[in-house]
Amino acid sequence: MRGSVTVVHRSVKKGVRCNLLRLVVLLLGGMLPAASAAQEVDIAALDRYFASSGRAWQVPGFAVAIVKNDSVVFARGYGLRELGKPDVVDEHTLFAIASNSKAFTAAALARLVDAGRIAWNDRVTDYLSYFQLYSPYVTAEIRIRDLLSHRSGLGTYSGDLLWYGTSYTREEVLRRARYLEPAGSFRADYGYSNLMFLAAGEIIPAVTGRTWDEYIETEFFEPLGMVRSVTSADSLANRANVATPHGEKNGRLQAFPWYRWDGVGPAASIISSVSEMTRWLRLQLHKGTRDGRTYFSEEASRTMWTPHLSFAVSKQAEERYPSTHFRGYGLGWGLMDYLGRKVVSHGGAYDGMYSRVVLVPEENIGMVVLTNSMTSLPTALAYRTLDAYLGGVESDWSEIFLQDAERDRQRWAARWEAWDRGRVPNTKPSLPLDRYTGTYGGPLYGDAVVELDEGRLVLRLLPNPDLTGDLTHWHHDTFQVTWRHEFPWFGRGWVQFVMDRTGDVVAMKIDVPNEDFWFTELEFGKRP
Numbered sequence: 001m002r003g004s005v006t007v008v009h010r011s012v013k014k015g016v017r018c019n020l021l022r023l024v025v026l027l028l029g030g031m032l033p034a035a036s037a038a039q040e041v042d043i044a045a046l047d048r049y050f051a052s053s054g055r056a057w058q059v060p061g062f063a064v065a066i067v068k069n070d071s072v073v074f075a076r077g078y079g080l081r082e083l084g085k086p087d088v089v090d091e092h093t094l095f096a097i098a099s100n101s102k103a104f105t106a107a108a109l110a111r112l113v114d115a116g117r118i119a120w121n122d123r124v125t126d127y128l129s130y131f132q133l134y135s136p137y138v139t140a141e142i143r144i145r146d147l148l149s150h151r152s153g154l155g156t157y158s159g160d161l162l163w164y165g166t167s168y169t170r171e172e173v174l175r176r177a178r179y180l181e182p183a184g185s186f187r188a189d190y191g192y193s194n195l196m197f198l199a200a201g202e203i204i205p206a207v208t209g210r211t212w213d214e215y216i217e218t219e220f221f222e223p224l225g226m227v228r229s230v231t232s233a234d235s236l237a238n239r240a241n242v243a244t245p246h247g248e249k250n251g252r253l254q255a256f257p258w259y260r261w262d263g264v265g266p267a268a269s270i271i272s273s274v275s276e277m278t279r280w281l282r283l284q285l286h287k288g289t290r291d292g293r294t295y296f297s298e299e300a301s302r303t304m305w306t307p308h309l310s311f312a313v314s315k316q317a318e319e320r321y322p323s324t325h326f327r328g329y330g331l332g333w334g335l336m337d338y339l340g341r342k343v344v345s346h347g348g349a350y351d352g353m354y355s356r357v358v359l360v361p362e363e364n365i366g367m368v369v370l371t372n373s374m375t376s377l378p379t380a381l382a383y384r385t386l387d388a389y390l391g392g393v394e395s396d397w398s399e400i401f402l403q404d405a406e407r408d409r410q411r412w413a414a415r416w417e418a419w420d421r422g423r424v425p426n427t428k429p430s431l432p433l434d435r436y437t438g439t440y441g442g443p444l445y446g447d448a449v450v451e452l453d454e455g456r457l458v459l460r461l462l463p464n465p466d467l468t469g470d471l472t473h474w475h476h477d478t479f480q481v482t483w484r485h486e487f488p489w490f491g492r493g494w495v496q497f498v499m500d501r502t503g504d505v506v507a508m509k510i511d512v513p514n515e516d517f518w519f520t521e522l523e524f525g526k527r528p
Contacts, residue, residue, distance in 0.1 A: 098348030201266020245352020247488025
């Protein structure tokens with residue numbers, strides 16, 4: 001699901017001090033001279049770096065594969081599938097690739113474009129008559145290529161709680177998207193939207209009569225020989241050699257069960273191994289043709305790898321990556337330059353797993369990193385590999401990103417300390433607890449109920465039964481919510497009850513601090 005558009009992880013906010021050579025490069029114009037071809041690489045040295053980096057990050061397990069000139073030159077697993085258990089990771093271990101699924105959806109639509117069944121500039125409503133967004137103009141004007149390039153005007157991750165663990169069908173998720181407020185301007189601002197990729201995927205059954213899952217399996221997995229790859233965690237019961245997700249809880253790493261992401265399948269639900277993903281990398285590097293079969297045309301490949309929305313390169317990014325002059329997003333792929341080459345890449349984040357795919361088309365190089373933890377390790381390994389192949393200085397990217405992660409941890413710790421200090425002592429709720437009970441809801445998310453259970457308030461978000469939490473008084477009419485189900489993305493938060501001028505409860509607001517799911521955009525008015 002959560003993916004970054006280049007090999008720069010989203011948690012990277014500030015640059016670190018460049019070494020002398022990189023500073024000189026920046027002063028000379030910010031680009032190292034490109035070699036005529038990728039240099040010879042010490043694969044054994046890379047292997048040692050991968051292993052030591054995994055230990056430094058304390059990642060339970062991960063796998064890496066590299067392709068060069070249509071050959072798999074490296075494929076290996078490291079560590080354990082699950083902490084505390086003996087099963088080791090190898091190149092065939094299955095992990096969630098999460099938002100790297102988006103490139104499959106773009107390629108699937110490219111097949112339909114090549115067949116003349118759709119066009120990139122077709123209106124979405126030509127295929128999804130029920131589809132509506134925040135504005136009649138945007139609803140009427142938004143095109144397929146807009147969905148695939150994150151330029152709908154919606155904010156990053158907006159609406160993701162609609163599909164996360166809910167019973168809503170894909171169509172129902174999209175029907176509710178009309179109530180989301182924009183965060184930017186249509187076609188002018190970038191907002192990473194899983195919902196828009198879901199809409200793109202739903203065009204496939206509208207045109208072919210086959211679900212997105214069926215289409216991906218029959219048109220890509222089967223002919224490419226990706227025989228163990230699946231589009232749903234429900235299929236893992238029939239698969240061996242599967243990694244377990246892990247996340248941090250109360251400062252300790254722990255295993256989490258697989259969570260069902262079928263509701264947003266076209267954006268993030270594919271599960272694969274680095275071994276099978278090398279087949280996908282080689283297809284991409286061949287610009288859509290493999291073993292005599294054309295999956296999508298070279299023209300379609302160029303379209304997917306052309307920036308449809310560009311981003312400013314910040315001063316901090318210039319300092320850290322002096323050879324990068326542009327960043328942008330194509331159709332299902334992030335784009336940038338690095339050491340004089342075009343780099344096509346994407347990240348993916350799932351409950352307890354992160355992934356990274358990187359392509360350097362000019363050099364016929366591809367890389368995939370799959371992990372069973374939520375760290376920037378894949379990004380660090382990607383940069384180290386790019387430097388090795390493209391002649392860059394061998395920076396210790398793992399250490400650089402570890403420092404970022406520690407600063408990020410400290411920032412979050414400071415925020416929580418400030419929030420805890422802001423608690424007003426010695427207050428009581430304005431009303432007896434039973435006055436807060438009832439049904440709350442709105443058209444975006446649906447209903448929630450607040451009940452009194454053995455003298456304690458309990459919150460239940462009905463679309464997702466796992467979002468059930470115990471409420472304890474915080475201060476005034478605000479209660480702390482502690483979820484009964486553990487999530488790797490978020491933990492405790494607050495529920496504030498809103499009164500009208502007569503002192504009756506008319507609404508509640510939920511705030512669960514995290515970087516991925518926006519509880520604050522949900523509206524819960526009290527039902528009569």
